Amino acid sequence: MDITLLTTPKEAPLFSYSNQKVSNVLQAAIDMQSNNQPQNSHTSTSRSSDSSELPSASGKWASRLLKECARAISDKDSGKIHHLLWMLNELASPYGDCDQKLASYFLQALFCKAMGSGQRCFKTLNAVAEKSHSFDSARKLILKFQEVSPWMTFGHVASNGAILEALEGDTKLHIIDISNTLCTQWPTLLEALATRNDETPHLKLTVVVTASTVRSVMKEIGQRMEKFARLMGVPFEFNVISGLNHLGELTKEGLGVQEDEAIAVNCIGALRRVEVEERGAVIRMFQSLKPRVVTIVEEEADLSSSRDDFVKCFEECLRFYTLYFEMLEESFVPTSNDRLMLERECSRSIVRVLACDDENSPEGECEKRERGSQWSERLKEAFSPVGFSDDCVDDVKALLKRYRAGWALALPQGDHHESGIYLTWKEEPVVWASAWKP
Amino acid sequence: MEIQSCIYQLDLLRRESLITMPEKMAEEAYPNLIDENTIRSGSNPPAVKKKRNLPGTPDPEAEVIALSPKTLMATNRFLCEICGKGFQRDQNLQLHRRGHNLPWKLKQRTSKEPRKRVYVCPEKACVHHHPSRALGDLTGIKKHFCRKHGEKKWKCGKCSKRYAVQSDWKAHSKTCGTREYRCDCGTVFSRRDSFVTHRAFCDALAEETARMKAVSNMNTAVAGNINYHFMGTPLGHSNPQNVPSIFKPISSNEDTIINPTTRGLSLWIGHGSQGQETMINNNLQGIHQLGPLCSGATFADPLVSCSNISPSDYHQNWVFGNKLSSSNSEELTSTSLPLIDVKEAGTQLLSIPSLYETQHQSNQTPSANMSATALLQKAAQIGSTSTDPSFLGSFRLKCNDSRVQDGNKLGGPYGSNSILSNLGKDAEKTAGDLFQIHPAKRRHAEIEDGSGGETRDFLGVGTVQPICHPSSFNGWI
Numbered sequence: 001m002d003i004t005l006l007t008t009p010k011e012a013p014l015f016s017y018s019n020q021k022v023s024n025v026l027q028a029a030i031d032m033q034s035n036n037q038p039q040n041s042h043t044s045t046s047r048s049s050d051s052s053e054l055p056s057a058s059g060k061w062a063s064r065l066l067k068e069c070a071r072a073i074s075d076k077d078s079g080k081i082h083h084l085l086w087m088l089n090e091l092a093s094p095y096g097d098c099d100q101k102l103a104s105y106f107l108q109a110l111f112c113k114a115m116g117s118g119q120r121c122f123k124t125l126n127a128v129a130e131k132s133h134s135f136d137s138a139r140k141l142i143l144k145f146q147e148v149s150p151w152m153t154f155g156h157v158a159s160n161g162a163i164l165e166a167l168e169g170d171t172k173l174h175i176i177d178i179s180n181t182l183c184t185q186w187p188t189l190l191e192a193l194a195t196r197n198d199e200t201p202h203l204k205l206t207v208v209v210t211a212s213t214v215r216s217v218m219k220e221i222g223q224r225m226e227k228f229a230r231l232m233g234v235p236f237e238f239n240v241i242s243g244l245n246h247l248g249e250l251t252k253e254g255l256g257v258q259e260d261e262a263i264a265v266n267c268i269g270a271l272r273r274v275e276v277e278e279r280g281a282v283i284r285m286f287q288s289l290k291p292r293v294v295t296i297v298e299e300e301a302d303l304s305s306s307r308d309d310f311v312k313c314f315e316e317c318l319r320f321y322t323l324y325f326e327m328l329e330e331s332f333v334p335t336s337n338d339r340l341m342l343e344r345e346c347s348r349s350i351v352r353v354l355a356c357d358d359e360n361s362p363e364g365e366c367e368k369r370e371r372g373s374q375w376s377e378r379l380k381e382a383f384s385p386v387g388f389s390d391d392c393v394d395d396v397k398a399l400l401k402r403y404r405a406g407w408a409l410a411l412p413q414g415d416h417h418e419s420g421i422y423l424t425w426k427e428e429p430v431v432w433a434s435a436w437k438p
Numbered sequence: 439m440e441i442q443s444c445i446y447q448l449d450l451l452r453r454e455s456l457i458t459m460p461e462k463m464a465e466e467a468y469p470n471l472i473d474e475n476t477i478r479s480g481s482n483p484p485a486v487k488k489k490r491n492l493p494g495t496p497d498p499e500a501e502v503i504a505l506s507p508k509t510l511m512a513t514n515r516f517l518c519e520i521c522g523k524g525f526q527r528d529q530n531l532q533l534h535r536r537g538h539n540l541p542w543k544l545k546q547r548t549s550k551e552p553r554k555r556v557y558v559c560p561e562k563a564c565v566h567h568h569p570s571r572a573l574g575d576l577t578g579i580k581k582h583f584c585r586k587h588g589e590k591k592w593k594c595g596k597c598s599k600r601y602a603v604q605s606d607w608k609a610h611s612k613t614c615g616t617r618e619y620r621c622d623c624g625t626v627f628s629r630r631d632s633f634v635t636h637r638a639f640c641d642a643l644a645e646e647t648a649r650m651k652a653v654s655n656m657n658t659a660v661a662g663n664i665n666y667h668f669m670g671t672p673l674g675h676s677n678p679q680n681v682p683s684i685f686k687p688i689s690s691n692e693d694t695i696i697n698p699t700t701r702g703l704s705l706w707i708g709h710g711s712q713g714q715e716t717m718i719n720n721n722l723q724g725i726h727q728l729g730p731l732c733s734g735a736t737f738a739d740p741l742v743s744c745s746n747i748s749p750s751d752y753h754q755n756w757v758f759g760n761k762l763s764s765s766n767s768e769e770l771t772s773t774s775l776p777l778i779d780v781k782e783a784g785t786q787l788l789s790i791p792s793l794y795e796t797q798h799q800s801n802q803t804p805s806a807n808m809s810a811t812a813l814l815q816k817a818a819q820i821g822s823t824s825t826d827p828s829f830l831g832s833f834r835l836k837c838n839d840s841r842v843q844d845g846n847k848l849g850g851p852y853g854s855n856s857i858l859s860n861l862g863k864d865a866e867k868t869a870g871d872l873f874q875i876h877p878a879k880r881r882h883a884e885i886e887d888g889s890g891g892e893t894r895d896f897l898g899v900g901t902v903q904p905i906c907h908p909s910s911f912n913g914w915i
Contacts, residue, residue, distance in 0.1 A: 139639050147632050157631075187638035188631050221639075228638035391600075398597050402629050 061091070062099035063318060066106050070314040073114055081114055094343065098325050105347045106318065109354040113310075118355025122365075125348045126212060133213045135220040137341075142182050144338045149331040150403050154423040155268050155297030155433045156185040157399050161392030162435035163264045164192055166293035167201075170262035174204045176255055176289070178247065179268035180211040183221050187228055194232040202235040206255050209242040210273050211365075218242065247274055248281045252289055263291040269298060272369045276304050279378055287382040287438060294383060294436040298375055300422065300429045303353055304368040310354075317353055320369070321346060327425050331404065372412075372420050372432030383436035385419030396421070500554035502569045507560045510580055561587045581605075597630070 069084040085107065092103035112118040146153050167173050173193075177183070186205065194200055205225065209215050218240045229236030239256060247270070257263060265286050274282050286294055301320035306312035325343065332339040349367045376385070388396075393409070400407045400423075410422040410429060420434030509515075514524025516531040520538050525531040556572035557579040565571055566582060573579045581603050590600035592607035596614045601607035619633035620626050622642035627633035 143632075143636060143639065146635065153631070184635055184639075187635045190638075191634050224639050394593070398595075399631070401596065 060099065062088075062103040062106075063322065065091075066103065066110070066318060067311075067315060069107075069110050070311050073110060074310045085111060085114070094340075098322070098329055101325055101343060102318070102322060105321070105343070105350055106354075108347060109351045112351055112355035118351060118357070122348060122351050122356055125351065126365075129213050129345070129348065130216070133216065135217040138182060138214075138217050141338050141341050142184055145342060146184060148403075149327065150400055150407055150423065151327070151431060152181060152184070152268075153399060154396065154431055156181070156188070157396050158388060158392060158421060158433040159266055159268070159295035159297060159435070160185065160189045160192065161395055162293055162295050162386065162388060163189065163266065164196070165389055165392065166386070166435075166437070167262045167264060170292075171199065171201045172204075172258075172261045173201050173264070174206065174257060174261040175264045175266055176206050176208065176257075176291075177266045177268075178208040178210070178270045179266065180209065180214045180270065181268055182214065182217065183207065183225055185266070185268070186225060190229055190232045190234050190236070194234050200234050202237075203229070204237040204239070204256075204261065206239045206241060208244065208247070208250065208255075208270075209240060210244070210247070210270055215242045246278060246282075248278055248285055250285055255289070257289055263289055265289060265291045265294040267294065267296050271296060271375065272298055273366050275366050276307070276368055280381065283378055283382050290438065292437065293386065294379075295434070296375060296379065296420075296436065297431065297433045298372065299369050300371055300432050301369040302371045302374065304370050305374070307368060314354060317350065321350065323425060323428055323430060327430070330406065372422065372429075372434065375432070376419050376434070379434075379436055383438055386435040386437045387419070388421060388433075388435060393421070497554050497556070497574075500556045500572075500574070502558060502572055503555050504558045505560065505579075507583065510560060510583055559583055559587075 065084060065088055069081065069088065072080040072084055088103050088107040088110075091100065092107050093100045094104045095101075096104075108121070109118075112121045142152075145151070163175065177185070179185070183205075190203070193203060207218065207222075209218055222238045222240060225238050226236060241250070241255065244250065267286075271279060271282065299320070302316055303313055303320075306316060324346065328339050328342060352365055352367045379385075393411075396409055400409060406426050408424045408427070410424045412420065412422070419436075420432050422429040423431040423433070514526060516525040516528050517523070518525070518531060518534055518538075520535070520540075523534060525534060554574070555576075556569075556574050557576060558569055558572045559566040559579060559582060561567060561583065564586065566573055566579070573582060584602040585606070588602040590602045592601040592604055593599070594601075594607065594610055594614050596611075599610065599614075601610065615628065617630075618626050618628060619630060621633065621637055621640055623640050625636065625640075627636065
């Protein structure tokens with residue numbers, strides 16, 4: 001590989017690129033390409049498509065280039081790979097518009113894939129993230145995100161509603177929270193417990209943490225939760241379980257599950273972090289805990305069934321993150337630092353999915369999402385779906401009304417007995433929430 | 439004279455109402471007494487006030503009526519004897535009867551001397567089912583039955599809260615979404631759920647829970663004595679720095695205060711040593727008593743006192759600032775940060791002006807039976823209401839902006855190299871630089887703010903107001 005080409009120092013990228021610049025780069029690329037050694041038939045068709053689309057070089061150039069590059073990598077066409085990586089590097093910037101950002105983060109993953117350095121890159125990114133994480137920064141970031149976007153709160157409200165209904169009337173509740181939401185779901189539940197019931201039940205919360213960045217702040221979070229529960233007047237007990245190699249290792253005893261407790265398993269964005277082959281085992285483990293209700297919330301993307309086909313996986317990944325980045329752009333103010341942080345968080349996930357192979361993978365970092373229908377297939381082996389009550393659905397709708405326009409609730413079509421509800425952003429389903437009982 | 443006796447009666451009834459029933463019903467039963475405007479205006483003091491008993495304690499000579507649920511909910515109970523038309527209210531029926539052109543004799547109402555009627559709730563399990571707890575008003579019993587035992591058919595569109603009684607729903611819809619929730623730290627929320635979530639993580643919570651526990655313990659114990667104990671000390675101080683030194687810890691409650699204080703402190707001190715914590719403990723017990731004093735005699739309402747955290751925090755910071763910066767290594771990369779920055783960096787901001795606005799709480803009704811929601815809301819309302827942004831509040835806003843700009847600026851030189859060269863190294867550099875630039879920028883912002891046009895005293899508070907308001911002593915005289 002011609003390394004020198006790729007590391008040539010370049011001028012600082014501007015915040016917004018004029019169409020002219022993009023066309024210039026593309027034109028230069030086309031000229032370069034035509035001087036290269038003859039390509040095989042596959043790439044020659046793409047070359048012609050480049051030149052024909054040159055006049056409309058603005059808008060959505062990122063997805064085109066990125067997909068091209070992915071195809072090139074899949075075909076192991078090193079000349080083309082070089083070429084496209086160079087172009088993307090010219091145009092990408094994590095501080096620019098959506099296209100530039102996507103180009104930047106995906107370029108990083110593509111580069112790692114081409115170089116085979118995915119694992120190393122991922123580890124470095126992780127280390128950096130862990131170092132810069134603190135309670136204050138994490139808290140601020142997550143609360144701000146929840147304030148401007150219902151991406152997370154949708155799942156929280158739906159799950160809380162399902163849990164409260166399923167555990168209605170019980171006096172000893174035990175919620176097993178397998179998520180990395182820093183317990184932001186629980187204050188509203190505590191409030192509901194304190195005010196809704198005549199007799200406030202005792203709540204034990206056991207949080208299972210899978211992300212390494214979250215672990216360090218859990219102590220602080222626990223203290224806050226305990227204080228808050230005291231303020232609310234809810235008898236409360238808090239435990240954290242971290243350092244697990246994988247979720248399947250959890251046991252009833254390990255979680256401190258007692259016979260007289262009403263159990264709820266709450267799993268937000270955590271199932272996707274389990275290795276694909278082990279997901280069935282984890283679901284069976286949930287079953288062994290004999291919960292009254294299991295709430296699962298996941299992001300809607302299919303990155304697992306296509307994991308053997310790089311291009312397909314790439315395209316799906318790109319589609320999902322395009323939605324996510326656009327959502328972030330419209331939800332935050334343009335100069336928001338928080339949005340920048342959230343985008344950076346994505347970079348690790350993108351590298352992990354695209355550039356890391358499954359062998360010698362670290363704990364709980366798989367990130368291969370599945371769609372709601374796929375999760376439903378898995379969950380149906382051990383559980384049966386519970387629909388969200390009308391009250392709960394109304395709560396979710398009221399929640400969405402409090403945010404900017406563009407968000408909506410979608411109920412499943414009904415013909416496949418699909419379960420769960422979807423959060424949609426501009427008509428695209430993005431988050432799936434569901435409830436299950438044994 | 440009459441006014442004073444009215445006020446006395448009001449207080450008497452209020453106190454009684456505390457014992458027997460929730461606040462809401464008190465308001466319902468005493469609309470004319472609680473309407474203080476009419477009393478205070480003095481222009482037309484009502485000569486004869488209809489004497490009302492407490493709801494649920496009916497006149498012994500009244501006739502007890504027990505209606506079945508069906509009859510109770512029937513809407514047209516008043517029937518015209520001439521044409522049989524039904525009306526919801528007696529007045530409406532009378533109006534209608536006029537239209538029949540009756541001869542004068544029959545125009546008079548068939549002399550039903552208005553024998554007092556009271557109604558019982560048809561629901562057997564209900565308190566009001568028993569005649570001794572009957573309610574005096576038909577509308578009242580209808581509403582009660584719906585609220586407690588009825589299906590909630592009315593629903594708020596904004597927050598999806600449900601109501602059984604239409605008038606309740608209407609009343610709620612008017613105020614839903616208009617309400618603002620204010621946290622102790624000064625942030626205002628229009629949404630309840632984001633307020634609750636914020637509250638759970640807000641640093642203001644740490645101090646408050648400690649005080650709440652302390653105060654609630656004292657409340658159940660010797661409330662009156664403690665009250666006088668504090669009343670003896672000078673209250674007119676506007677300089678909060680002096681106030682903490684006046685106090686001695688209340689010996690009986692030392693144990694209960696220690697634990698929450700320690701834990702609250704751990705937030706401040708971070709990973710400080712145990713020795714530090716106990717020492718701080720002893721000093722702070724005095725400071726924590728600042729709360730109850732400054733709010734005067736509002737002991738019965740523990741949350742009122744909780745708002746006055748800022749002077750103690752400031753004091754704490756002042757004394758322990760150095761220790762804080764050295765031990766809290768996680769978040770701060772340089773120990774040379776000035777004192778105020780340390781506080782800012784360590785925690786969310788606390789509003790200092792809250793010390794001075796207890797006079798806004800004149801209508802607090804201390805009630806031991808308040809629900810958790812009401813308590814929470816009260817705590818929220820007690821936050822800063824001064825129009826000047828708190829010194830630290832605006833300070834924080836400025837910091838945010840400056841930080842963002844830094845991030846963008848730093849992006850420039852790194853942007854081009856970052857992607858393809860050493861990825862990890864670059865990210866570290868950026869993060870590190872951001873940290874270093876922060877303190878400098880924040881300092882700048884602080885200085886800017888301090889020289890702003892508004893008059894501020896040492897703490898950055900606008901106008902200095904008296905600490906205690908006489909009306910807050912009402913409940914205790």
